[in-house]
Amino acid sequence: MSDRLHIFDTTLRDGEQSPGCSMNIEEKMRVAHALGALGVDIIEAGFPIASPGDFEAVHRIATEVHGPKIAGLARAAVKDIERAAMAVQPAGDNARIHTFIATSPIHMEAKLRMTPDQVLERAVDSVKLARSLVPEVEFSAEDAGRTEIDFLCRIVEAVIKAGARVINIPDTVGYMTPDEFGYRIRTLVERVPNADQAIFSVHCHNDLGLAVANSLAAVENGARQVECTMNGLGERAGNASLEEIVMIMKTRSDRYDLEMGIDTTKIVPTSKLVSSITGMPVQANKAIVGANAFAHESGIHQDGMLKHKKTYEIMTPESVGWNTNRMVLGKHSGRAALKARYVELGIELDDARLIAVFDRFKILADKKKEMFDEDLMSLLTDDAELDGEHVKLISLHVASGTSDTPVAAIELDIDGEIHKATAEGDGPVDAAFKAIKSLVEPNGKLLLYSVNAITAGTDAQGEVTVRLQYGERIVNGQGSDTDIVVASANALIAALNKLPNMHAKEVHAQYSGV
Ligand code: KIV
Numbered sequence: 019m020s021d022r023l024h025i026f027d028t029t030l031r032d033g034e035q036s037p038g039c040s041m042n043i044e045e046k047m048r049v050a051h052a053l054g055a056l057g058v059d060i061i062e063a064g065f066p067i068a069s070p071g072d073f074e075a076v077h078r079i080a081t082e083v084h085g086p087k088i089a090g091l092a093r094a095a096v097k098d099i100e101r102a103a104m105a106v107q108p109a110g111d112n113a114r115i116h117t118f119i120a121t122s123p124i125h126m127e128a129k130l131r132m133t134p135d136q137v138l139e140r141a142v143d144s145v146k147l148a149r150s151l152v153p154e155v156e157f158s159a160e161d162a163g164r165t166e167i168d169f170l171c172r173i174v175e176a177v178i179k180a181g182a183r184v185i186n187i188p189d190t191v192g193y194m195t196p197d198e199f200g201y202r203i204r205t206l207v208e209r210v211p212n213a214d215q216a217i218f219s220v221h222c223h224n225d226l227g228l229a230v231a232n233s234l235a236a237v238e239n240g241a242r243q244v245e246c247t248m249n250g251l252g253e254r255a256g257n258a259s260l261e262e263i264v265m266i267m268k269t270r271s272d273r274y275d276l277e278m279g280i281d282t283t284k285i286v287p288t289s290k291l292v293s294s295i296t297g298m299p300v301q302a303n304k305a306i307v308g309a310n311a312f313a314h315e316s317g318i319h320q321d322g323m324l325k326h327k328k329t330y331e332i333m334t335p336e337s338v339g340w341n342t343n344r345m346v347l348g349k350h351s352g353r354a355a356l357k358a359r360y361v362e363l364g365i366e367l368d369d370a371r372l373i374a375v376f377d378r379f380k381i382l383a384d385k386k387k388e389m390f391d392e393d394l395m396s397l398l399t400d401d402a403e404l405d406g407e408h409v410k411l412i413s414l415h416v417a418s419g420t421s422d423t424p425v426a427a428i429e430l431d432i433d434g435e436i437h438k439a440t441a442e443g444d445g446p447v448d449a450a451f452k453a454i455k456s457l458v459e460p461n462g463k464l465l466l467y468s469v470n471a472i473t474a475g476t477d478a479q480g481e482v483t484v485r486l487q488y489g490e491r492i493v494n495g496q497g498s499d500t501d502i503v504v505a506s507a508n509a510l511i512a513a514l515n516k517l518p519n520m521h522a523k524e525v526h527a528q529y530s531g532v
């Protein structure tokens with residue numbers, strides 16, 4: 019049995035299936051590069067048959083992200099598998115197809131309307147086809163937690179014989195408890211005659227809050243790949259959270275003596291990136307990556323910490339990427355120093371991008387006394403958003419107060435022409451949004467508006483996420499600024515820029531003249 023625990027990240031596939039968490043291709047590329055720098059072993063980049071956008075994202079990740087294996091998901095069906103093979107092909111030796119079919123009685127009868135023998139035959143044919151197209155095949159028995167153990171052993175043996183080298187046992191509905199799930203993995207490892215030819219993997223959902231505990235029980239019983247997501251994103255209540263699995267392995271290496279390739283100091287920056295791109299905030303008391311995860315409030319704890327940090331600290335905040343090199347740069351820093359700091363954060367900027375980011379760095383450094391890593395990450399967010407934009411913010415003035423109706427005056431560059439509008443609103447953000455929406459179409463329905471402080475202090479940048487729906491399409495936009503109304507306007511504009519055929523509205527008199 020290998021003594022390495024393979025970390026399989028599915029933030030871009032199962033994570034993206036979280037309600038409202040869909041990402042566009044540029045956002046997926048940023049997450050994929052961050053996961054590569056974090057050191058995950060496998061990135062599940064998407065479900066290529068699902069849409070042309072999914073296919074393109076998997077293909078680009080397979081082309082541009084080097085280091086991890088790149089997996090594409092495919093149902094056990096010829097078209098799915100062929101499409102996944104085309105998408106992951108640029109990864110060469112690192113290409114993997116992850117094919118799955120449901121094996122529990124309820125799924126086979128009610129969903130697939132297939133007998134167990136038909137399911138087994140389809141699984142074997144699919145693995146053989148996938149194996150003829152890519153170097154490595156993973157097979158998942160969907161709803162394995164509720165699958166009859168004899169049938170599970172039979173299908174696992176058959177797909178290993180057909181060429182699958184990773185066998186994933188998902189607890190698709192988050193129904194298992196740790197002892198029964200661990201026992202299930204041990205049974206497979208012991209009873210399947212060719213089990214030694216494959217790595218056993220687990221994929222646990224968090225419906226009963228047991229995804230991490232069940233994954234650990236599986237590792238204790240022989241699993242050597244864990245499927246997980248940043249911040250525990252995923253269908254419904256989510257998947258096992260990557261940061262928790264990794265830090266349990268590291269902090270309790272006395273119990274789990276397994277190698278991993280993760281650079282744990284990149285956990286918090288990656289978590290923040292995923293949170294800001296998806297607009298899914300991280301709860302303050304979330305283990306490892308929550309804002310309070312290392313905050314000691316009570317006097318007794320603070321006293322203990324001052325005497326000896328190990329009284330209340332089982333891992334350091336620095337070890338997961340909090341507070342490392344907090345105050346990195348200031349307004350006198352040069353371009354080379356900025357570039358070097360990005361390299362330390364695992365981000366390579368080409369010359370053109372560095373020039374654009376440096377210009378924004380100078381503007382922000384003039385407004386803020388201290389520039390933190392989180393501020394540098396926000397400058398990159400803006401950079402990617404600016405690609406291919408139709409609408410740019412030229413100026414924004416807002417007046418509001420305890421007895422005045424808030425009013426906003428906006429100036430936008432829309433496809434090279436200047437357009438102006440003013441609007442009143444229930445608050446300054448509402449007024450700014452109404453003014454912007456009076457100038458462009460389509461402008462979509464607001465599904466989500468969220469504000470987070472990027473760092474501490476009253477001069478901190480506010481980071482705003484806006485989610486819009488237009489027909490079938492849901493888009494996210496982020497903006498950050500020390501002024502949250504400006505951050506909000508930038509976030510709305512970033513989202514509007516992603517809507518199809520964005521253009522200036524011809525008549526916008528309804529909001530003007532206020
Ligand atoms: O939860 C699940 O069963 C899945 C499979 C596709 C692995 O996501």
Ligand code: ZN
Pocket residue numbers: 032188190221223253
């Ligand atoms: Zn899943």
